[in-house]
Amino acid sequence: MTGEFIRKNAVRVVLLGPQRMAPILDQAFSLLDVEGNVAVITAGWQEREAEDQELTNALGRPGINLKLYARSDEVFRDDPELFEANRVKQDFLKQLQELYRRRLTHAMAAARQMQRLAHSDSVASGEVVVPHLSRAIAMVRQLDDEHAAQVEARIGQFHTEWKPSERPAVARQRAEIQAILDQCEAVAIAGGHVVALLNRMRLFGLQATLAQLPIVAWSAGAMVLTERIILFHDSPPQGRGDAEVLGNGLGLIPGLVALPNARRRLLLDDRQRIALFARRVAPAHCVALDERCWLHYTSGQAWRAGPTTRQLTESGQCVVIEAV
Amino acid sequence: MRRAIDDLLDRAPVTAGDVDGFLRDHSFPLVEGNQVTFAFRGEADAVRLRHFIYGLPTAQPFHRVHDTDFWYFILDLPQGSRVEYKFELQRGDHVEWIRDPFNPLLARDPFGANSVCQGVGYERPSWTQPQDDVRPGTLDHLILNDTPFGDMRRVTVYLPARFRDTRLYRLLVVHDGGDYLTYAALKTVLDNLIHDFEVAPLIVALTHPGDRLVEYPDNQAHSAFLAEHLLPLMEKKYPLIQSPAARGLMGASFGAVASLAAAWRYPGTFGCLLLQSGSFAFTDIGQHSRGPAFDPVVEFVNAFRQSPGKPAERVFLSCGTYESLIYENRSIVPLLQQTGMNVRYVEARDGHNWENWRDRLRVALSWLFPGPLWMVYE
Incomplete structure (x- = not known):
C-alpha cells in the first residue's frame, strides 16, 4: 500500500549532513522551491525535541514543530496497553539486534580474513582466495538480509495485532499532525537518535504523508528515509566497529545508504574497510553526508549532489559523486 | 640501528661547535625507534636519569662525551611507552633534580611537574584536549556540613552539557576529584566523550579528601560518607537513576582502594567500579615493606582477598606496566573475576601518574x- 503510494507520487528530497556548525538548510529548501511553512520533526532529539529555536532560525522560513516525541509520550500515557505492547516489541528487537551482532562478529571476521589474504602474498593464490572472499561477503549480506527481515516481521506483527492507527490515542494525534501538515509546504527532519525518530514516524504513519511533500532531512533524518538503515562507526571505544543493519527505513529513497558524518565516523582512508562496506550493501550506493554536503533526489530522476558529496566505492575509495 | 648521536661520538675530538650543531639539529629526548637519547649540557660531576619505571634502576648514569660539557644517556623504550622523568645533577656533595632543559613537554601533578618522554607510537589522545565544537558541561558545588568525618566537606558536581532535570542520569563518584580535574583533564574528557556519544551523559560527584592516607584505606567513616551521606544528597538534589547499576565509584592509587573498600562495605550500592593503579598491597605471609601508610591497606586487601563477596557488578581496572603496583593489580584480577563480577583489565606502558589515568578514561x-x-x- 505504502510502496504503491510512493511510486505514484514524485518524492522530492534533499539529504544533508550535520547542520549544527555549518547549516545549509535554507539553501536546501530553496533548491526545492519551498518558501512557505515547514513542518519540523525533531523527535530524534528525544526530550530536547522542543528546543528548536536555532533550527527554526536556520530554516529561513516559518517552522512548525510536529512534536512527535511529546505526542508519543502522550499516546503511551493515554493507552497503557499499546505502551506495553510497544515495550515488548522493543525488548524483542533489542534481543534480536544483540544476537545478530554476535553472529555478525564472526561473519565479518571471516570476510576480513579473506580480504587480508586476497591482498597479501600468502600461499593461497588470488584465484583461490577471491571466490572465498566473495562467499564470505555473501554470507554477511545473507545475515544482514535475514536480520532485516526478522526485524520487519516483528514490527509488522505489532502493527497487525495492535493497529496503532486505529487506536483513539494515536488517531487523535494523527489528526492533529495532519492538520499541521496541511498548513505546510515542506518537511524538515532533523537528526538525532535514529530509533527514537523512526519509531515515532512509524507510529504516526508518516511515511505515506511525507511522500507528498518536499523534504529536507539530515543525519539520522536522512537515514530513516532510506530503504535500509545501517548503524556504523569504524573506531568505537568498544568492539571492532562492524557496521550493523538496524532494519528497514521508510523507503522513500531507494538504492541509497545514508552515512552521516562519515568523515568522523568512518576510516575513509582504509581501503579495505571501505571496499567491504560498499560490497556488503551493493547495489545500494553508500553516500557520505558530511557538513555542507547535499544530495537532491526526485523519484524517477538521477540524483544531483553537491560538489563535496562523496560515495564509497567497491574499490575502497571515497569519491565525489558525479551522477549516479 | 645507527643513532644520530653515533655521528657525534665518532668524531675526535668533539668541539663545542659540534655539540652546538647536534643540539640545534635535533629535539630531545630524541626518539629513534625503540631507543631514546636524553641529552644534557653543563658542568657536573655526574648526571643521572631519574625516571619512574619500575624494573629499571631508578637512577641511570649519563655518559660524558669526551672532554666536553655534553652528556647523554640512551634508554631502550618499547613502543607506545610514556615516561615521566627528571635529571639528577651531582656537583660535589650537592645533588639536584631538574626537569629536562631541552624538553618542553611536562606533566603536572600535586607535587610539581616532570618532563615527559613519549616513546614511538605514543600520541596524546585527541579526546583529552578541548575541542571547539564540543558542548561543555558545567561544574556545580555542594557543601556537606554534617559528615562522619566531623567536619564540612565540599563536593564538586559535574553536570553534562544539555543537562535537564526531566531526565534521569547515572552517577559517578570520583575520589580526588580536584586532582582529576587539574591533572587528568577530567572535565575535558567528560565533555568530549559525552559529546561524541561514547559515554552516557553522567552526573559526576568529585570529592575532595581531608587526609587521604587516613580516609582512603578502608575507613568506615569514608565509606559511610559516600554511601550514607553523599549518595542520598545527590539523589535528592539531582535526577539520578536509583539503581546500583547506574552508580559508579572511581579512584586512582589509594583512591582505588577507597572505591573498592566502600563497595565492599556497602555491597549492592555501587554497581560499577573504575579502579586505576590501585594500591592493592597484600601479604601472603610475613610483613609488607611499603611503609606504615600501607598498614591499613594491607590489612584491608588481605581481608578482601580472604572474603571478597561481590561488591559490584562491573569492575574496570587499569595499571601501568612501569608501576611497582603492577604485580598487585595483576594479582587481584583473577580474584575479582572469581566473585562473578564482570571484570575488564587494561595495561599501558606508563607509570603511576595522572596522565596514565587520563589516557585510560x-x-x-x-x-x-x-x-x-x-x-x-x-
Whole structure:
C-alpha cells in the first residue's frame, strides 16, 4: 500500500549532513522551491525535541514543530496497553539486534580474513582466495538480509495485532499532525537518535504523508528515509566497529545508504574497510553526508549532489559523486 | 640501528661547535625507534636519569662525551611507552633534580611537574584536549556540613552539557576529584566523550579528601560518607537513576582502594567500579615493606582477598606496566573475576601518574557507562 503510494507520487528530497556548525538548510529548501511553512520533526532529539529555536532560525522560513516525541509520550500515557505492547516489541528487537551482532562478529571476521589474504602474498593464490572472499561477503549480506527481515516481521506483527492507527490515542494525534501538515509546504527532519525518530514516524504513519511533500532531512533524518538503515562507526571505544543493519527505513529513497558524518565516523582512508562496506550493501550506493554536503533526489530522476558529496566505492575509495 | 648521536661520538675530538650543531639539529629526548637519547649540557660531576619505571634502576648514569660539557644517556623504550622523568645533577656533595632543559613537554601533578618522554607510537589522545565544537558541561558545588568525618566537606558536581532535570542520569563518584580535574583533564574528557556519544551523559560527584592516607584505606567513616551521606544528597538534589547499576565509584592509587573498600562495605550500592593503579598491597605471609601508610591497606586487601563477596557488578581496572603496583593489580584480577563480577583489565606502558589515568578514561568510561554512539547521528 505504502510502496504503491510512493511510486505514484514524485518524492522530492534533499539529504544533508550535520547542520549544527555549518547549516545549509535554507539553501536546501530553496533548491526545492519551498518558501512557505515547514513542518519540523525533531523527535530524534528525544526530550530536547522542543528546543528548536536555532533550527527554526536556520530554516529561513516559518517552522512548525510536529512534536512527535511529546505526542508519543502522550499516546503511551493515554493507552497503557499499546505502551506495553510497544515495550515488548522493543525488548524483542533489542534481543534480536544483540544476537545478530554476535553472529555478525564472526561473519565479518571471516570476510576480513579473506580480504587480508586476497591482498597479501600468502600461499593461497588470488584465484583461490577471491571466490572465498566473495562467499564470505555473501554470507554477511545473507545475515544482514535475514536480520532485516526478522526485524520487519516483528514490527509488522505489532502493527497487525495492535493497529496503532486505529487506536483513539494515536488517531487523535494523527489528526492533529495532519492538520499541521496541511498548513505546510515542506518537511524538515532533523537528526538525532535514529530509533527514537523512526519509531515515532512509524507510529504516526508518516511515511505515506511525507511522500507528498518536499523534504529536507539530515543525519539520522536522512537515514530513516532510506530503504535500509545501517548503524556504523569504524573506531568505537568498544568492539571492532562492524557496521550493523538496524532494519528497514521508510523507503522513500531507494538504492541509497545514508552515512552521516562519515568523515568522523568512518576510516575513509582504509581501503579495505571501505571496499567491504560498499560490497556488503551493493547495489545500494553508500553516500557520505558530511557538513555542507547535499544530495537532491526526485523519484524517477538521477540524483544531483553537491560538489563535496562523496560515495564509497567497491574499490575502497571515497569519491565525489558525479551522477549516479 | 645507527643513532644520530653515533655521528657525534665518532668524531675526535668533539668541539663545542659540534655539540652546538647536534643540539640545534635535533629535539630531545630524541626518539629513534625503540631507543631514546636524553641529552644534557653543563658542568657536573655526574648526571643521572631519574625516571619512574619500575624494573629499571631508578637512577641511570649519563655518559660524558669526551672532554666536553655534553652528556647523554640512551634508554631502550618499547613502543607506545610514556615516561615521566627528571635529571639528577651531582656537583660535589650537592645533588639536584631538574626537569629536562631541552624538553618542553611536562606533566603536572600535586607535587610539581616532570618532563615527559613519549616513546614511538605514543600520541596524546585527541579526546583529552578541548575541542571547539564540543558542548561543555558545567561544574556545580555542594557543601556537606554534617559528615562522619566531623567536619564540612565540599563536593564538586559535574553536570553534562544539555543537562535537564526531566531526565534521569547515572552517577559517578570520583575520589580526588580536584586532582582529576587539574591533572587528568577530567572535565575535558567528560565533555568530549559525552559529546561524541561514547559515554552516557553522567552526573559526576568529585570529592575532595581531608587526609587521604587516613580516609582512603578502608575507613568506615569514608565509606559511610559516600554511601550514607553523599549518595542520598545527590539523589535528592539531582535526577539520578536509583539503581546500583547506574552508580559508579572511581579512584586512582589509594583512591582505588577507597572505591573498592566502600563497595565492599556497602555491597549492592555501587554497581560499577573504575579502579586505576590501585594500591592493592597484600601479604601472603610475613610483613609488607611499603611503609606504615600501607598498614591499613594491607590489612584491608588481605581481608578482601580472604572474603571478597561481590561488591559490584562491573569492575574496570587499569595499571601501568612501569608501576611497582603492577604485580598487585595483576594479582587481584583473577580474584575479582572469581566473585562473578564482570571484570575488564587494561595495561599501558606508563607509570603511576595522572596522565596514565587520563589516557585510560575513554576505554574505562565507555565500558562502564556506554553512550548511544551507534544510535545517534546528529
